[in-house]
Amino acid sequence: MRILVCVKSVPDLESNFRINSEGNFYEPSGLKFHLNEYDLYAIESAVRIKEQFKDTKITVISVGPSRVEAEIKRAMELGADEGVRIEANEGEMQDAVWVAGLIASFAKGKNFELILCGVMSEDLGGAQVGPMTAQLLKIPYASTVIAFNLLKERNLIICERELEQGERDKVEISLPALLTIQSGIYPLRYPSLSNKLRVKHLKIPCLVIENLWGKNRVEHKARAYFPERIAGCEFLEGTAEKIAEQLIEKIRARLNIL
Amino acid sequence: MRRMMAKKILVIAEHRKGKLNAVTNELVSFAQKLSEQTKAEIEGLALGYPVKELSEEFAKKSGLNVIGLENKNLVFYSAEAYLLALREFLAKERYDFIIIAHSATGWDFAPALAMALDGNFISGVIEFKPEPVRFVRRICGGKILLEIEPIPEKISVLSLMPGAFRPVEPKTQGKVKILNLNLPELKTRALGYLEAKPKSLNLSSAEVIIAVGRGIGGAEKLDLIKNLAGCFERSAIGASRPVVDAGWLGLEHQVGQTGQTVQPRLYIACGISGQIQHQVGMNKSEVIVAINTDPKAMIFNLAHLGIIQDIHKFLPILIRKIQELKAL
Numbered sequence: 001m002r003i004l005v006c007v008k009s010v011p012d013l014e015s016n017f018r019i020n021s022e023g024n025f026y027e028p029s030g031l032k033f034h035l036n037e038y039d040l041y042a043i044e045s046a047v048r049i050k051e052q053f054k055d056t057k058i059t060v061i062s063v064g065p066s067r068v069e070a071e072i073k074r075a076m077e078l079g080a081d082e083g084v085r086i087e088a089n090e091g092e093m094q095d096a097v098w099v100a101g102l103i104a105s106f107a108k109g110k111n112f113e114l115i116l117c118g119v120m121s122e123d124l125g126g127a128q129v130g131p132m133t134a135q136l137l138k139i140p141y142a143s144t145v146i147a148f149n150l151l152k153e154r155n156l157i158i159c160e161r162e163l164e165q166g167e168r169d170k171v172e173i174s175l176p177a178l179l180t181i182q183s184g185i186y187p188l189r190y191p192s193l194s195n196k197l198r199v200k201h202l203k204i205p206c207l208v209i210e211n212l213w214g215k216n217r218v219e220h221k222a223r224a225y226f227p228e229r230i231a232g233c234e235f236l237e238g239t240a241e242k243i244a245e246q247l248i249e250k251i252r253a254r255l256n257i258l
Numbered sequence: 259m260r261r262m263m264a265k266k267i268l269v270i271a272e273h274r275k276g277k278l279n280a281v282t283n284e285l286v287s288f289a290q291k292l293s294e295q296t297k298a299e300i301e302g303l304a305l306g307y308p309v310k311e312l313s314e315e316f317a318k319k320s321g322l323n324v325i326g327l328e329n330k331n332l333v334f335y336s337a338e339a340y341l342l343a344l345r346e347f348l349a350k351e352r353y354d355f356i357i358i359a360h361s362a363t364g365w366d367f368a369p370a371l372a373m374a375l376d377g378n379f380i381s382g383v384i385e386f387k388p389e390p391v392r393f394v395r396r397i398c399g400g401k402i403l404l405e406i407e408p409i410p411e412k413i414s415v416l417s418l419m420p421g422a423f424r425p426v427e428p429k430t431q432g433k434v435k436i437l438n439l440n441l442p443e444l445k446t447r448a449l450g451y452l453e454a455k456p457k458s459l460n461l462s463s464a465e466v467i468i469a470v471g472r473g474i475g476g477a478e479k480l481d482l483i484k485n486l487a488g489c490f491e492r493s494a495i496g497a498s499r500p501v502v503d504a505g506w507l508g509l510e511h512q513v514g515q516t517g518q519t520v521q522p523r524l525y526i527a528c529g530i531s532g533q534i535q536h537q538v539g540m541n542k543s544e545v546i547v548a549i550n551t552d553p554k555a556m557i558f559n560l561a562h563l564g565i566i567q568d569i570h571k572f573l574p575i576l577i578r579k580i581q582e583l584k585a586l
Contacts, residue, residue, distance in 0.1 A: 026402055096381075120365075125382060127365040165454055165516070167451065168452040169334065169450065170448075222405060223404070227400065232560075233558050235558075241579075250563060
């Protein structure tokens with residue numbers, strides 16, 4: 001079975017963000033990046049399938065500049081067999097339509113039976129690339145998958161999708177298919193030492209590919225800015241002791257509890 | 259040519275088990291704001307089988323004229339059936355804006371719909387700005403706002419963040435028209451809806467919730483949270499999603515869009531960054547206290563009292579102070 005896992009490199013959200021010089025996005029330089037947490041669950045799902053069906057090959061793909069190699073390597077440490085980077089600049093890698101076009105262009109004709117993505121990226125939270133890629137490849141998909149049962153001999157996968165407040169719905173889709181995986185589907189595991197050693201000196205191939213769904217990127221005019229701090233929050237200051245005292249006093253005064 | 263005709267907005271209802279979800283009314287409220295600026299006409303759309311009662315409920319609650327799309331494949335939700343039905347319907351109708359909820363159902367079909375229509379897609383919209391029409395969304399955990407101008411010649415598909423717009427009370431009742439569609443054979447079989455498992459912990463009865471986020475650092479450090487909760491009567495422990503995903507606390511503790519919605523008198527968020535998915539579950543609490551080392555954490559945008567401290571150092575002091583006070 002062939003599985004493609006799509007991963008994204010995202011900045012730590014604790015970072016001190018700056019706006020870029022064009023004023024239309026965050027400035028990537030100076031930030032620390034890591035593998036998008038939701039994608040970890042997509043990788044783990046692929047690895048679980050491989051443990052069940054030994055002849056599975058997992059390919060991991062990421063769209064972006066050379067820095068995203070680190071995330072591809074991380075995915076391989078966690079169990080992907082091979083990795084590939086699709087060349088794109090910082091602006092292009094944040095454009096869901098463009099990224100979906102590149103992933104679909106790469107996947108087309110390669111007979112992946114399953115494409116897995118994280119449900120969304122931590123930085124943008126758009127939840128778009130998965131469904132858009134499936135749409136381009138004209139394959140069925142399910143998003144926000146929190147449990148699945150792969151019926152390989154029947155070429156089917158049954159998925160439970162997580163809705164709000166603990167509710168779910170259930171769909172059965174035929175392969176090839178794309179799933180976006182919700183966090184928490186399986187507990188995450190650490191990479192094995194042998195995988196770490198295998199990946200350490202590996203060179204990740206980089207492909208410059210033609211986007212089969214459009215020569216040029218359609219760029220939207222955008223403006224990025226910091227939200228105004230809502231004045232409603234009163235910050236308590238001083239030593240930890242003093243803050244604790246103030247907090248207790250305020251809770252007592254406002255709520256008459258304690 | 260497009261610009262000559264009156265603009266049109268389509269609002270797609272979200273529903274479950276034959277009843278409209280509350281978010282649908284928020285979509286209508288947003289559409290009305292957009293319509294005031296763009297002079298666009300608004301129509302509602304419901305997909306289902308059967309769809310008549312649902313469409314009538316929608317027309318009554320929204321005041322909109324509603325079209326119900328009916329096909330046997332729409333008994334239960336599936337992205338594929340929705341997409342086929344919508345494309346069939348939209349092949350004959352022209353809209354400028356399609357408004358969908360940014361929920362697990364909405365974000366399932368909306369991006370693919372936008373792709374199929376070669377339209378603009380803006381996900382998680384929280385605000386609308388006029389002239390030129392722009393839509394605002396949050397990125398980087400709410401630390402940055404992004405204002406996006408759609409390409410005006412293209413249809414815009416928008417998914418709206420639940421809770422961002424106040425629902426409306428309609429003055430009139432809309433009319434309903436049902437369309438029966440023929441759909442080709444599907445690769446998806448919708449198997450239906452699964453109820454939430456009964457809650458082993460009902461957070462909604464707690465007067466005080468001590469909620470813990472990823473900042474706690476591990477399950478072995480939860481005693482701090484338990485001790486703080488022990489300082490209050492009728493208290494319970496809540497958690498953000500990452501804490502539950504990591505297995506540090508059970509699902510019954512989760513607060514937010516995918517967990518429980520709570521409204522305690524006091525909500526103390528310890529090491530929680532305050533993602534929007536968490537906020538929608540707790541933003542109606544009477545007093546919100548946030549303790550976080552990151553002064554730019556989004557939680558401070560809705561907290562009443564903010565404390566920039568490391569919970570591991572601060573909570574033991576707070577607990578000691580409360581205990582001292584109680585001993586008096």
